[in-house]
Amino acid sequence: MTPAADNPPDANLSWTAEEHRRAGREVMDWIATYLTTLREAPVFQPVPSEAAAAMLASAVPEQGESIHAILERFEREIGPYPFGNGHPRFAAWVNSPPAPIGIYAQALASAMNPSVAGGNHAAVWVERQVIEWLKSIFGFPHESMGLLVSGSSAAAISGLAAARHAAATRIGWDMRRNGAHIVNEHGSPVRMLVYESAEAHSCHQKAVELLGLGSANMRIVPSDGALRMRADALDAMLAEDIAAGALPVAVIASAGTVNTGAIDPLDAIADVCARHGVWMHVDGGYGAPAILTSEYRMELAAIARADSLGVDAHKWMYVPVDAGMVLIRSATSMRDTFSLVPPYLRSDDDQHGVHGPPWLSEYGSEQTRPFRALKVWMALRYFGTSGYARLIAHDIAMARYLADRVRATPELELREPQGLSIVCFRAVPAALDADDAAIDALNQRVLASLQLGGRAFLSGTVLHGRSWLRACIVNPGTMPEDADAMLDAVLDAVMHEVRSYL
Ligand SMILES: Cc1ncc(COP(=O)(O)O)c(C=O)c1O
Known part of the structure; x- marks a missing residue:
């Protein structure tokens, strides 16, 4: 971020137009960089425990800080640790990336307040x-x-x-x-x-x-x-x-x-x-x-x-x-x-x-x-129902692509049938002569190491008492190569776990 004007010592609610523009430019620069470089970043990395502890230990600010200092702090302490959604290889729970129009709608709604x-x-x-x-x-x-x-x-x-x-x-x-x-x-x-x-x-x-x-x-x-x-x-x-x-x-x-x-x-x-x-x-x-x-x-x-x-x-x-x-x-x-x-x-x-x-x-x-409605209003105007139909159909097609890849992978079992854009599957490696409980435990460990590994992020669930990995694709930025990369990351995690089990 580039420096913006410091707040006057008596911080107040009445910024000049120039202060708004400078802060807005800094914020928008960050958003533009963040959203267009996500693909190269880890899907997820947990907040380091010292950083989390420092956050909780820090005192209530008594003196105000400059806008620039606050945005720098955001960039350093908060921005690097997102939830993960938005990344094309995040397919956990049901969390989509933000439509850019919605980001700006939210700012406009806040301005009207x-x-x-x-x-x-x-x-x-x-x-x-x-x-x-x-x-x-x-x-x-x-x-x-x-x-x-x-x-x-x-x-x-x-x-x-x-x-x-x-x-x-x-x-x-x-x-x-x-x-x-x-x-x-x-x-x-x-x-x-x-x-x-x-x-x-x-x-x-x-x-x-x-x-x-x-x-x-x-x-x-x-x-x-x-x-x-x-x-x-x-x-x-x-x-x-x-x-x-x-x-x-x-x-x-x-x-x-x-x-x-x-x-x-x-x-x-x-x-x-x-x-x-x-x-x-x-x-x-x-x-x-x-x-x-x-x-x-x-x-x-x-x-x-x-x-x-x-x-x-x-x-x-x-x-x-x-x-x-x-x-x-x-x-x-x-x-x-x-x-x-x-x-x-x-x-x-x-x-x-x-x-x-x-x-x-x-x-x-x-x-x-x-004023939640503004972002929905703008998104519906921006995409139209036909745009939504196209994007949602893409997500469903990507889920089917992933399901086909899983079906063709001997170490994996696919849960049939799939619904909408969700694919559940689990590792059943032939090298492992294990009972149900051991297979479940293996899949839970695979999920944990996958999530921490930063290459892909799925969630897990239990169906009929058995553990499954679960991918839910609600991201039109997810492409076949992302689905391939998700599967590669899963298989590497499976191999790693199997080796440590044998
Ligand atoms: C099918 C379904 N119903 C309800 C919910 C709860 O919705 P929310 O988290 O928006 O309150 C979720 C959340 O993922 C969901 O997937």
Whole structure:
């Protein structure tokens, strides 16, 4: 970074235009270099323990520092130790690189710095516009509503809170006033149940616990061989539980599981939910944007039948973290669940005046809300749905390329079938005459040494009780040579581990 002007000794919020430009140029130089040289850098390197300890030990700054000194400190202490996503050979969890337009959108949103709770200012309309676009992409009806939230975990809390409220209201229980210890007209406790497969993301259990429903009241619906929820089993469980007097609150279906990218049979699940009058929450955190591709359009079409949907633009839409979204089929139900308007926030339906349309804070739990929508708005304008279709299709093609390479490698076993852009595989070296536990331990060590090695970064998971390596490609910068390099790094790690085992 080149030197920029020092702050005046009395640091303040009113920078001159020249100070803004100098700081901005330094920041942009760093971003440009960082993002265009990532390929040559290690995928990941942990923060050295002395550096981490020094960070925690350092005292609260009493005297201000110059902008330049602060940016230099960033460059030295923070920049070299990224999470790893963005690198073309990072394929762990579900973390994409940031679309550059989103980086700058975030800066613009911070400069405007609105609270998007409500009012008649542009950020409110941008968020409403983004919600309208999402409704159109996912086939949600006009009377639905949504919000930008921090991610699918927050979307799960919103969706399940609305589901819980709707279920209680149906049997005449005022959930908001009386809480979750629901009793029927005879004063007997009513058991509220939530249904998901064992492959559903853990954020749903957290949401169930936070909402006071209790994880013991989660019913795990069996999956088929492709790890998709079995709609027939769900049907039978719901019938049995309802006959026993329970109150089913919601079924959580996955539009792409985090483990394998399996897509639950959404249409069949929607039929079952409709038959039993139960709320369907679709977790589209990872997979829902694949609806934009011609390949997955039909399989994901029944997302349109969900009562609530979580989607993460910060995953497969490449928008910088955080950019989650929740859609709820009934705006009324969403507002009934969350709206609480004290006198100091009353907007009196002043649609076109200062207060604008109903405040967005009436549809969720947060009051002050960031201007997340701008980065989604800009990214959608920049890529268009056709650009997204192309990029997502690229990621899926890269995952298939990797799967083909794994299939052709005798030391590796491929998990079939693959879903979306996830490939699970594991080392089963012929040189090793080992039992299941030893093979699992080997794969765990391979993963650890791979992650620390800096050449490639995958994550791991457990399927049917066995350890697997897992690659999830959500990076259009990942090319066949990167997939080759990932595999080379895995095989080197396997050989190293096998040698130390023998
Ligand atoms: C399928 C799926 N659902 C939900 C989540 C949780 O989303 P978030 O981390 O954005 O809260 C994830 C995160 O990876 C996910 O992959």
